[in-house]
Every structure is written in C-alpha cells, then in structure tokens.
Amino acid sequence: MVIKNRKVMAIFIFTVYIALHIYLIIQIVQPFSGITISMDRHQNVIVEQIDKDGWVHDTNISKGDIVKKIEGKEVKGLDDQKRLEHAEDLTIEHNNKITRYTAPDIKFSNFLKELYMPEIFTILILLLSILIYQKHNSTANFLMSFLMMSSLSLLTSNVSGHKDVGASLILIFSFQLGVLSFFCFIYSTFLEKDLIRKKPSVILTINIIFGIFIILLNIYDLLIKDLPSLLTDNLMLVHFSLNIVYSIGFLIYLYIKKRDSSHEPFLKWMLVIPTIAFVPFIFLHAIPYILGLPILPDDIAALFLFAIPIGYSYLILTKQLLDINFILNRIRYYTFLSLVPTIIISFVVSGTVNYDSNLFSRFLQNFFLIFTLNVIFLLLKEKIDYSFRNQLFRDKTNLTQSIDQFTQKLSAVMKEEELERLLVNEVVSVLNPSVIAFVEYDSDTFQYTTRVFHGNEELFTLHKHQEWLIQSDTSGDLLKYTDSLGIRLYNKDQKMVYIWVGHKRNHTSFNINEKTWTTTIVKYVRLVYENLHAVSDLIQSLQQQDIEDRPASVSLSRFLFQLAETERRRLASDLHDSALQDQIVWYRKLEHLIQDNQDIPSDVQEQLIKVKNGMVDVIKQIRSTCNELRPNLLLEGGLIQSLKELFSQFQMRVKYHLDYEFDNISETFEDYNTKLSIYRVFQELLNNADKHSKATHVSVSMWEDDQMIYIDYRDNGKGFDMQSPYIKKNHMGLSVLKERIFSLNGEVEFVSSKGKGLQVHITIPR
Structure with missing residues (x-):
C-alpha cells in the first residue's frame, strides 16, 4: 500500500512539474509589450511605464503616448491592461502622429537564453529524477526536490519580468523551496553516510521560518500591495546566498575533519559540485546585484548550474567515484594553460562587439565564458586523444601505441631468452x-x-x-x-x-x-628482468634452504603463495566444472541403464554395478580434491569449522590417530590470506605425518592471546636428524611450510631427532 501511494504521489508531482513547465513555455513564447497604462484627464489611455523586458522598449514609443488600438481593436479603458501585456499589434499616437507597431520576431539568441537552455536543463533534470526515484530514500527525495525546483527557477526567471502572476508565484515558491531542499539534501546525505550523528534542528527550523517569511512577503507584495522590488528581490537572494555559503562552509569543515578517512574523495566531490554551480552566481551576480553592481549576467551564471544534475546524480546513482584529485589537478593545469589566451581573446572580442555595454562588464562576461569553454575543451581533448589514438594513428611509428602493445606482450614472458628476443624484435x-x-x-x-x-x-x-x-x-x-x-x-x-x-x-x-x-x-x-631473476633465485633458495633459515624476501614469498592459491582456485574450478560434471553425467546415465534394463545378464549387471561404485569413489575423490584446492567452507563457515572438517576427512583415510584442541579462537582476521595460510599449514603437517613420519598418533592444538596465534604440533613418528644435509636439501614440504609462516611475519621452530618424532611450534601475529 505504501509503495502504491508513493507511486501515485510521484506521478502527481511529475504531472504538476510538467504542467508548470508547459505553462511557463507558453508565457515565454507569447509576446510581452511591457507597457503599463493609466488614464489622463481627457480619459485617454496613455503609456504610464515601459518595462525594459518588453518589445516596446526597442521602439520610439515613450511615456505619455496615447494607446489607440490593441490588435486592431479600440482601447476602452484600464480594463485592457491584461490584453495589452501580450499584444503584438499596437496603434499609438506619438507626437500627434498615429503609428502602428508590430512585435518583432523573437531572436534566436533570446530563444536560446530564455527557452532552449532552460529546457535542456529541465529535460536532463527530469530524466535524472526518474532514475533517482528508484533509490527510495529521503536523500533521493530531497535531491529530486532540489533538482526540480532549480529547473523551475531557471525557466521562471525568464518569465517573471513579464508581470505574470502565475509565473511570479512559481518563482517565489521554487526559489525558496529549492534552496531549503538543498540544505536538507546535504545533511541527509551525511546522516546516511554516518558522517554526522544528528540533524541541525535549530538551524533548520530558523532556516524554514525565514524561508516561509520571505515566501509570504513576496505573495503579499504580488497580490496585495507593491513593496519596493529591491526589498523582496534582495531578501530572496540573501536567503539563497546564506544557505549556499553556509552549506559550502559546512562541507569545508567536514572535509577538513574527515579528509584522512576513506570518505575523502566523496567529500571533495560534494564540495566541488556546489562550488562550481553556485559560487559564480553568488559572488559575480547575486551579491553585486544587491549592491547595484552586477558583474555577470544571470544567463551566463546559469550555465554553471549544469554542474548540479550531472554531479549530484552521479554521486547518488554510482558506487564508484572518479578520481577527484586527478580531475582537479588536470583542471588546475588546464586553467594555467588557458589563462593567457583567454585574456587576449576576451580583450579582442570585448573591443570589437557589444558597444552598448560597459567595457569592463563585457570583458568579464567574455572572459568567464571563453575561459570555461577552453578548460572544458582541453579536458575533452585529453579524453578523445586517449580513446581514439589507436584508430587515428595506426602506423608502426606511433610510439605510444608501440609501448601499449609491447607491455601486453611482456605479461606472457616467462624466460630471460624470450624477453631478450621480444626486446630486440x-x-x-x-x-x-x-x-x-x-x-x-x-x-x-x-x-x-x-x-x-x-x-x-x-x-x-x-x-x-x-x-x-x-x-x-x-x-x-x-x-x-x-x-x-x-x-x-x-x-x-x-x-x-x-x-x-x-x-x-x-x-x-x-x-x-x-x-x-x-x-x-x-x-x-x-622490471621484468629483475622479477625473473628474483623468482629464479627464490625457487633455487627454496630447494637448497635449511628448514630453519628465514627467507631473503618475505614480500616475494607472500606474492608467490598468493599466486599459487590463484592457480589452485583456477584448477579447482576447472575440475569442478569439467571433470566432475562429466563424471556425474556418466554416472547417472549408467545408473539409468542398470535400472531400465533388468534383462541384462547377472554377471554383466554385477560388473556394471562395480563400475558405478567406482565412479562414485572417483566423484568423491574429485570433490575432495576440489575442496582441498579451494576450501569453500573457509569462506562460509570460518576457520575452526573448516579445520574440523579437514581433520574429520584425514581421520577417515589415514592410519594414525588424530587428536586436536582449539581454545577460543576468534574468527576475526585482518584478511582472508591469514586464515587460508593457517589452513594450509595444518594441511601440510597432516600430509607430512601421513606420507613420511609413519606416526601412529598425532596431536594438534591451537590457542591465542590478544596479539598472537599459537600452534603446537606433535607426532610419534620416525623423526629425522636436523643436521642431516639430505634433510636440509630435500625436505621440501617443511621448507614450504616454513616459508608460508614467515610470509605472515610469524615464527616456526622444528624439534626432532631420529626415532623421536617431530614437534613444530608456530607463532603468528594477529
């Protein structure tokens, strides 16, 4: 029921959202004259005021001119104000001369600024909101609200000057609710990520009250009484700017506090996105507008808003972040490259076009636009070069491509002679x-x-x-x-x-x-030469090493054991997916053959049953081998349960009696390799007892304290002379065991003599 209600609510919200956009688009495409009328003492309808956003502003109509006709019909009085606002054909008496004026076609540049760019933004927001809706949490809801309110504000800002009540109400609500949604989205995100513990209830309450006050004040100004536009507009901008500055300040504080944690890239993304989107608008448009000195026009400042849907939706929808540090370093580098040519181009463009505006203002507008495009172009060029260089440059002299291909071939080299031949070629x-x-x-x-x-x-x-x-x-x-x-x-x-x-x-x-x-x-x-030599030396040292010696390279030993485990997993997978499955298929076919053919001679049937039982033994053996190669129980059931299962299997097939004891071993390990290495150590010890020691009794115990794990192994087998050269050079099983322990930074001690059995004492750091 809750899901159904949520879907109904979502459909309703998206329908209203689209309906409001359609309404605003209709207002944009309608002509706007910009004339406010009044009555003179002769009961003539005269031009009282001309709005700079109306098409009449670009004609010679002036204040005091008499409005004669609207769309070819006589003017009756002040009741024609509404009809006049959207008129595209006016007859005006100007200096005792009656002239007909027609609204010009809307320029493409105006359509681009007022309609196309906002609608591209809106379509992007709509698509991303549909995707974010699938998240089903409060953070996604706040983000959707913020995104949709941002797109409505952007589109409405181009219509609000037309003095349309509906458009003005949409702007009042969307502008204030959008910034409140952003504020809530920031805190909800960090609560969800467990980066903060509680909501800023006092600040949030004050913020909501201030926002509601501004909304009511603007509605009062719009519907009841004209207040100074500077008061209402400035309050909206002040509330917006304070919210954004506070949010960015909070992000900076949280980034400084958590920058050494794993959340550092996410926090940096959360800080960069609003900085790119809002800082140009606040410091180059909003604050200068409040002071009466606007630097950057609102349409250029609005271009930076595209960082919002792309950036935040990326963070919500993906689990893997792009390397923000790399991106910022590239932007810093390309910013440096773009600075001088952008200044030169801006001076040239500012001096040759737009003579109707201030030179400094023209320069800043051109600079920010050209500078942004330059940086974006250089970033895209780097990506394009990387993606298409192999298609664009296929000749053998393309050295970058040659290095790429050569490094791929290096991975297959296993011998020094192969490497020399590959290099020469x-x-x-x-x-x-x-x-x-x-x-x-x-x-x-x-x-x-x-x-x-x-x-x-x-x-x-x-x-x-x-x-x-x-x-x-x-x-x-x-x-x-x-x-x-x-x-x-x-x-x-x-x-x-x-x-x-x-x-x-x-x-x-x-x-x-x-x-x-x-x-x-x-x-x-x-590097490949050094690795080949190191592996060769290590293998040679393993073959010749005394079982009491410590290996020369612990890290290399660890790497080789991990490589061996990878090969074991691959072999186990191959056995399980091919040989074992084939055996099971043929076993079932044989079983059906025996059951379905009762007329088979008894001696043949007896032989077939023996074959069937032999296949069962083979299947069990393959399964046992797969489990030894890849102990799945170690992942699912933990170390102790896996060891008990291992000891149970050994006890069924070996001749010696096995006792074991585990004293409260914790299952928490830093990584899987430690558990796996302990499992392999016991495997090697029990195999050694079965194949070499001729023991009749084996006992194993394992315990731990806060810092160490201790393993004690004892058997009553034939033992060996620790000083015998034969033992030192040929007891590979114990040498590998010793290498595995040392790869964990552990210690191992062997105690044995001829006829006295073997004791192994192992200590492994937690």
Missing part, C-alpha cells in the same frame, strides 16, 4: 637500426662480453669511449655515442648488461621521441 620494428648488441661488463675482472642479436657482427665494435661510458654509468640513464644509443638492462651479481643500438638504416639521427621511447621501454624490460 620491438627495437628493430620501431627504430630500424643497423645493429643491436648486448654488452656484458664484469666489474670484478673489467672484462667485456659482446653478443650481436641483429645485423652484421662486423658493424659493431665496442669503442674505448663506450667502455668509459659504461664504467662511469651510475644512474642507468640513456648513453649516447656518435649515432648509437646504449642503456643498462639489468645488474646481476657483479655483472651489468647493456643494450647498444647502432645508427638507423636511413642515416637520420635519433629524435627526442625515439630516445624517450627507448628509455621507457627499457624500464619495463628492466
């Missing part, structure tokens, strides 16, 4: 050099070894100056000798390997883009 295709050579320099023996990978070996000779450059190189930057380039690829022990690229085949010198490309691409290659 890329350099040949882009630079087309005469020769490419690798030079290895041994800093201990001062010996050089040269390998030519491309071109004629006779074309490359290592000169004394090149040797001096290599020996002097400490930074790894690009080295230049005559028409050739060299750069260090990697260091290994006391040896440094350089790539030297000979002169280009077309005998032109290397340009700055090619040098930059070479430096950039070698940096990528250098």
